[in-house]
Amino acid sequence: MKMNWLLMTAGLAATAIAASIPALADDPILIKFAHVVAENTPKGLMAERFKELVAEKTGGDVVVQVFPNSQLFGDDKVLEAMLLGDVQLAAPTLSKFGRYTEVLELYDLPFLFEDLDAVERFQQSPLGQEMLHSVEGKGLIGLGYLHNGMKQLSASKPLRTPEDAAGLTFRIMSSEVLEAQFEALDAAPIKKSFSEVFMLLQTNAVDGQENTWSNIYSKKFYEVQPYITESNHGLLDYMVVTSAEFWNGLPDETREQVAEALDEALAYGNQIARDKAIEDKRKIAESGRTEIIELSDAERAQWVEAMKPVWQQFEGQIGRERIEAAYSANRP
Numbered sequence: 478m479k480m481n482w483l484l485m486t487a488g489l490a491a492t493a494i495a496a497s498i499p500a501l502a503d504d505p506i507l508i509k510f511a512h513v514v515a516e517n518t519p520k521g522l523m524a525e526r527f528k529e530l531v532a533e534k535t536g537g538d539v540v541v542q543v544f545p546n547s548q549l550f551g552d553d554k555v556l557e558a559m560l561l562g563d564v565q566l567a568a569p570t571l572s573k574f575g576r577y578t579e580v581l582e583l584y585d586l587p588f589l590f591e592d593l594d595a596v597e598r599f600q601q602s603p604l605g606q607e608m609l610h611s612v613e614g615k616g617l618i619g620l621g622y623l624h625n626g627m628k629q630l631s632a633s634k635p636l637r638t639p640e641d642a643a644g645l646t647f648r649i650m651s652s653e654v655l656e657a658q659f660e661a662l663d664a665a666p667i668k669k670s671f672s673e674v675f676m677l678l679q680t681n682a683v684d685g686q687e688n689t690w691s692n693i694y695s696k697k698f699y700e701v702q703p704y705i706t707e708s709n710h711g712l713l714d715y716m717v718v719t720s721a722e723f724w725n726g727l728p729d730e731t732r733e734q735v736a737e738a739l740d741e742a743l744a745y746g747n748q749i750a751r752d753k754a755i756e757d758k759r760k761i762a763e764s765g766r767t768e769i770i771e772l773s774d775a776e777r778a779q780w781v782e783a784m785k786p787v788w789q790q791f792e793g794q795i796g797r798e799r800i801e802a803a804y805s806a807n808r809p
Contacts, residue, residue, distance in 0.1 A: 505540045506731065510566040511549040511558075513671050515695040519625055519753060520568055520715060521545050523746025530738035539735060541566075547672045553651060559720050560616050568623055568715040572652035578611040579794040583803055585654035586791065587710050587784035591807045593624055593751060596712055599806035604799060609716065618724050620717045620736070621743045624750035625689045628711040631678075631702035632685030635768070637776055639783035645684035648674055655687075657787045658711075678702055689713045691750070694757035699767045706770045707758075708780060717743065 510527070514520050528541040550558050552569040556577070559567060571584040583589070590596045599605045600622045609619035630636050632645060643663040649655040651668045659666040667683055677683045678701040686698065692713070693699050717739060724732065762769055772780070788800060 505538055506727070508539060508541045508565045508735075509544065509549065509563075510541055510568075511544045511555050511564045512568050513547045513552050514545065514692065516545050518691050518695050519746045519750035520623060522749050523623060523742050524568075526745045527738055527742035530741055531735055534734040534738050535731060539731060547670075551670045551672060553670060556617065556718070559718070562720070562723070565723050566717065566719050568717045570625075570650055571712075571714050571716055572650040572655065574612060574716065575652060577615045577617065580608055580611045580796065580799065581716070582652070582654050582791055583608075583795045583799050584712050584714055585652050585658075586788055586795075586800065586803075587658050588781045589788070589800070589803055590627075590712055592709070593626065593747075594809070595806045596624065596714065597747075598809065599803045600714075602802065602806070604802050608799075612718065613721065616721050617718050618721050620719060620724075620739055623715040623717060623743055624747045625713040625715065626691060626750050626754045627709040628687045628689055628713050629693065630685060630687050630706040630708045630710065631693065631698060631767070632704050632706070633681065633702065634684070635704045635770055636685075636706040636708075637770060637772065638779050642685075648677055648683045648686040654787060654791055655711075657790055658784055661784050661787055674698065675701065687711065689754065690757040690761065691753040694753075694761055699761045699764065702767055704768050704770060705761070706772065708772065708777070710780060710784065 508531070510524050512520050512524060516522070516525065524543045524545070528543055531539050531541050549555075549564060550567075552573045555564060555567045555569060556573070558564045571581045574581045590599070605622075609621070612619055630642075632642070632647075634641065634645070636642055639662050642659070644665075646665045646667055647659050648669045649659065649666045650671070656666045656668070669677060669683075674686055675696055675698060678686065678698060685702065687710070688698065693705065699705065727735065758769070761767060792800060
């Protein structure tokens with residue numbers, strides 16, 4: 478009698494589980510999009526636009542949750558978390574892919590690109606698009622590039638010539654190229670996460686940092702750095718990335734809808750990056766909290782001369798062909 482009751486109970490449980498499967502199948506696909514910057518930056522605004530577009534294009538079949546300001550993971554951990562399935566989409570800086578591929582180090586080379594127009598020309602070229610696929614052997618898929626902007630130098634003292642940076646400490650992202658860049662100036666680079674930068678500057682734990690106008694403004698770095706040199710010496714861009722397991726596991730139609738939404742969101746974010754560079758520089762200047770130093774052509778040439786050897790230092794792992802193609806993009 479007892480055995481019959483157990484069998485009946487097991488049968489009812491199996492029926493209940495089977496009945497629940499269709500309902501589970503109808504649940505929306507969840508995409509957790511983690512990033513490290515504020516909501517009002519190009520990346521933050523792009524992520525929110527992507528969320529809206531996905532909802533429109535999939536009719537609610539896919540739901541995007543955006544986690545800004547390192548709420549889930551910092552850029553140093555997010556790719557590992559993605560491979561474990563804890564997050565489905567991220568947009569780390571291109572510097573963060575050093576453990577997965579060397580070719581993307583190209584984007585950290587100092588004074589390689591003159592402006593975002595040159596960056597855009599190279600990234601949309603066959604060679605630039607090919608570089609999106611450089612992480613696929615590690616289980617990741619690059620889906621597109623997102624601009625933040627050209628980087629400026631901020632410091633506790635005026636920086637007009639390379640000699641002015643000698644002996645100072647600068648926070649950098651984890652990147653061998655950026656490390657070499659500051660060592661070329663006889664400065665000391667210190668690798669720290671983006672979420673720590675304000676405190677490091679405020680407490681004088683470091684003397685300076687490099688960043689775009691939008692990050693300097695949104696994170697209030699200008700309030701704790703008395704000088705910003707408009708150097709436009711480097712590029713801060715991101716690669717939107719997902720795991721091959723997640724991406725290839727999506728239904729074909731859903732994948733196409735999400736990819737279309739992302740392409741539109743990236744175009745939106747890239748235009749914002751251009752607009753905010755102008756707008757946020759103006760806001761910083763108007764704040765009166767810091768002095769913006771504009772370099773003369775002769776002064777800028779000194780910085781180029783000091784940092785240019787970094788290109789040759791990393792030519793072997795990046796590839797001369799890629800460096801030459803990227804530099805050629807400065808001439809339309």
